[in-house]
Amino acid sequence: MHQAPTTPDVSIPRGHILVIGNEKGGSGKTTTSMHLIVALLRLGFKVGSMDIDARQRSLSRYIENRKNTMASENTSLPLPAHVVINRSPYLTTAEAEADERERFTRALARLLANCDFVVIDSPGSDTYLSRLAHSYADTVITPVNDSFVDLDVLASVDGISMKMLKPSIYSEMLWEQKMQRAKRDKGTIDWVVMRNRLSNIDARNKRMITKVMDELTRRLGCRLAPGFSERVIFRELFLLGLTVLDVVETNKAGTLSMSHLAARQEVRDLLKSLQIPEVDARIAHVRTGAKGDVLTDPRIAPAPKKSEQSVEASNASAAAAPTEEAATAETSPPTTAPTASASADTVAA
Numbered sequence: 001m002h003q004a005p006t007t008p009d010v011s012i013p014r015g016h017i018l019v020i021g022n023e024k025g026g027s028g029k030t031t032t033s034m035h036l037i038v039a040l041l042r043l044g045f046k047v048g049s050m051d052i053d054a055r056q057r058s059l060s061r062y063i064e065n066r067k068n069t070m071a072s073e074n075t076s077l078p079l080p081a082h083v084v085i086n087r088s089p090y091l092t093t094a095e096a097e098a099d100e101r102e103r104f105t106r107a108l109a110r111l112l113a114n115c116d117f118v119v120i121d122s123p124g125s126d127t128y129l130s131r132l133a134h135s136y137a138d139t140v141i142t143p144v145n146d147s148f149v150d151l152d153v154l155a156s157v158d159g160i161s162m163k164m165l166k167p168s169i170y171s172e173m174l175w176e177q178k179m180q181r182a183k184r185d186k187g188t189i190d191w192v193v194m195r196n197r198l199s200n201i202d203a204r205n206k207r208m209i210t211k212v213m214d215e216l217t218r219r220l221g222c223r224l225a226p227g228f229s230e231r232v233i234f235r236e237l238f239l240l241g242l243t244v245l246d247v248v249e250t251n252k253a254g255t256l257s258m259s260h261l262a263a264r265q266e267v268r269d270l271l272k273s274l275q276i277p278e279v280d281a282r283i284a285h286v287r288t289g290a291k292g293d294v295l296t297d298p299r300i301a302p303a304p305k306k307s308e309q310s311v312e313a314s315n316a317s318a319a320a321a322p323t324e325e326a327a328t329a330e331t332s333p334p335t336t337a338p339t340a341s342a343s344a345d346t347v348a349a
């Protein structure tokens, strides 16, 4: 067996790294990842995406589905430069971790060399890759299903007083990764918790969870972002690889309902709650421009057809170089993300 490579814990020249994490399965990580990726692309940023949930590969399949829709509809949609990091085949923990660290940091550095943002979708379980990714985050977003069972991922809570008893293993892991990050480059991690699948039906449950969330965010040092409501639209677009921000660009996705529009607003509110100055500036720029709001305005003109794509591609400087992971057929090669002006050109008031 050949020697597993070892890499020192080096800092990486940085864009902004968003890690979507929650050790509980099915909390909305992949859904949130995809919506953030598309929202950032539509704001004209160069976006890289990384799937470190190589077992499920849900984000990668989401992107594959998107490409299939583009082909079948003969339309163009913004795509991130995408990479999957596989689990290591090495048998010993030390070798496997060194190998995963090496491939993760190399892929991340390549994405960061070309992208303003890298969005990392992590698995619903504790893995070395997931811990490592968290330690490189500028922002960690933790979607939590709106139920007490799922709040458990943040902390144990006393059922009578509703006070926090102790932080969860995930919260402790994140604390540890904050230390790692500070040690590596003196950076900080902004931890944002968002409630997902909010329902209007159970007002009492909602109020109680709000109360507990207030306590937890105070005690755990995270912030609470407005979340996504329970909406069929978030579920049904996966197979088409679409998000609520894309729905007018293909024939398949149907017409825009009030629910679509409300969902778009939720994505926009989430973006704003991240308090990333470049994002706020871009949102303000797009809103005040004559062309409407790219994230919420339903009257978005179709993206250019394939025949026009080469022109857009040559205009855009955002094409990320393929990472080694992508080049070795782990998943899709990156394609062009629109520049600010290219993106704005797709918006018509």
Ligand SMILES: Nc1ncnc2c1ncn2[C@@H]1O[C@H](COP(=O)(O)OP(=O)(O)OP(=O)(O)O)[C@@H](O)[C@H]1O
Residues within 6 Å of the ligand: 024, 025, 026, 027, 028, 029, 030, 031, 032, 053, 056, 058, 122, 123, 124, 125, 196, 197, 198, 228, 229, 230, 231, 232, 234, 235, 236, 238
């Ligand atoms: N706001 C929402 N409204 C309705 N359905 C949702 C919403 N968010 C997520 N879902 C659905 O919940 C399921 C789980 O979502 P998702 O795959 O995004 O979670 P995950 O945290 O990535 O799961 P895993 O831990 O398995 O990777 C999916 O069927 C998804 O479509």
Ligand SMILES: [Mg+2]
Residues within 6 Å of the ligand: 029, 030, 031, 053, 056, 058, 059, 121, 122, 123
């Ligand atoms: Mg997932």
